Amino acid sequence: MGLEPGEYEFACIPCRGTGTVDRGDGTTLDCPDCDGTGIDTVDEDDAAEYVSLGFSPLRGPV
Numbered sequence: 001m002g003l004e005p006g007e008y009e010f011a012c013i014p015c016r017g018t019g020t021v022d023r024g025d026g027t028t029l030d031c032p033d034c035d036g037t038g039i040d041t042v043d044e045d046d047a048a049e050y051v052s053l054g055f056s057p058l059r060g061p062v
């Protein structure tokens, strides 16, 4: 896919970048995927997969 090696940041998909997920009963809990940060940090291989799914990285390798 031609992405630069390194870490990419995406808005966390399960919580849509909010850091919390709805439990389905009107309450929320910290997203287990991102520990409530709303940011998912992945390497270039996972980043390429996210990009192929239509997501745009918030930040790439500097």
Ligand SMILES: [Zn+2]
Residues within 6 Å of the ligand: 012, 013, 014, 015, 016, 017, 018, 019, 020, 031, 032, 033, 034, 035, 036, 037, 038, 039
């Ligand atoms: Zn999350």
